[in-house]
Amino acid sequence: MEQHLPASGRATEPESAPGGPDGAGASTAPDVPGADSAPPPASRRRDWDDLPAGVRAAVREHTGPIRSARSAGAGFSSQLAVTLDTERGRVFVKGMRQDHAEAWTQRREADVGPHIVPLGPRLLWHVTAGGWDLLGFEHLTGRSADYGPASADLPLVVEAMTALGRIACPEVELADAGQRWAAYLDDPADARLFTGTVLLHTDWHHTNVLITGPDTAPPADTPRPTDTARLIDWPWATRGAAWIDPACWIVWLGFAGHDPQQAERWAAKVPAWSTAPAGALDLFAAAQARFWQETEATYPNAWTHGLRSAADRWAAHRADG
Numbered sequence: 001m002e003q004h005l006p007a008s009g010r011a012t013e014p015e016s017a018p019g020g021p022d023g024a025g026a027s028t029a030p031d032v033p034g035a036d037s038a039p040p041p042a043s044r045r046r047d048w049d050d051l052p053a054g055v056r057a058a059v060r061e062h063t064g065p066i067r068s069a070r071s072a073g074a075g076f077s078s079q080l081a082v083t084l085d086t087e088r089g090r091v092f093v094k095g096m097r098q099d100h101a102e103a104w105t106q107r108r109e110a111d112v113g114p115h116i117v118p119l120g121p122r123l124l125w126h127v128t129a130g131g132w133d134l135l136g137f138e139h140l141t142g143r144s145a146d147y148g149p150a151s152a153d154l155p156l157v158v159e160a161m162t163a164l165g166r167i168a169c170p171e172v173e174l175a176d177a178g179q180r181w182a183a184y185l186d187d188p189a190d191a192r193l194f195t196g197t198v199l200l201h202t203d204w205h206h207t208n209v210l211i212t213g214p215d216t217a218p219p220a221d222t223p224r225p226t227d228t229a230r231l232i233d234w235p236w237a238t239r240g241a242a243w244i245d246p247a248c249w250i251v252w253l254g255f256a257g258h259d260p261q262q263a264e265r266w267a268a269k270v271p272a273w274s275t276a277p278a279g280a281l282d283l284f285a286a287a288q289a290r291f292w293q294e295t296e297a298t299y300p301n302a303w304t305h306g307l308r309s310a311a312d313r314w315a316a317h318r319a320d321g
């Protein structure tokens with residue numbers, strides 16, 4: 001997760017400018033409205049050779065000799081996002097300076113990583129050296145999910161979201177769902193409906209879902225038996241109610257062209273959706289609409305406008321009953 005657009009609600013974590021995901025070995029991504037209007041990076045992306053020699057040496061202790069380094073073509077949040085071709089295989093590395101305002105995202109991913117395999121990439125090592133914090137992940141080869149209404153990737157996303165619901169929430173520091181979204185409710189006390197004990201990803205940007213298989217071809221009319229969805233970029237992992245992940249997905253489905261009814265039908269294929277208490281989805285939709293309104297005002301661009309519009313449509317649909 002690299003945080004590309006602000007995650008759908010925050011607690012006390014610092015603000016970041018939106019951008020695009022870095023991923024763990026993603027290849028090509030389908031077109032998304034406004035992709036050419038994504039805002040600028042919050043901080044300059046470094047290349048591998050920009051790192052101090054001592055930092056690169058610390059990484060080589062884990063990888064052996066490095067044959068080549070290729071920076072990620074998309075993404076803005078990490079100061080470093082690079083695929084290394086090493087003596088011991090390919091590895092995806094993301095990193096930040098330890099004094100960066102969002103260095104906490106490195107700790108979050110390091111804490112969550114061991115608990116989400118094989119749904120997420122394996123964390124191979126964690127290096128702190130020379131003022132840098134670097135995470136080395138299993139390199140995944142795949143393409144970003146297509147969320148369009150006719151996409152065969154949608155059932156794979158449902159499968160991944162359902163599998164996530166079966167993972168026990170680890171006893172690590174996570175954001176709390178009630179705290180993250182309380183500020184976007186008329187009565188913050190209503191956020192108690194969002195609390196729970198389930199591990200949530202919450203950042204369902206289509207590039208945080210990699211479709212892996214024998215190749216990276218665009219989606220066919222039906223999922224191939226060998227295709228599977230893997231979830232990357234976990235800094236916005238949250239502890240909360242099980243139905244929140246499919247609810248977060250709805251805004252992204254709307255952004256990809258679904259109307260609210262279509263989006264809810266896909267969300268309802270995730271078993272956890274049915275556990276939402278009466279009125280909870282109405283409140284969550286309203287909170288999402290307010291969050292994206294705030295985000296568009298802060299970061300005006302085609303992405304945030306499209307997401308705000310999708311969230312507004314969902315909130316209106318829920319308000320209409």
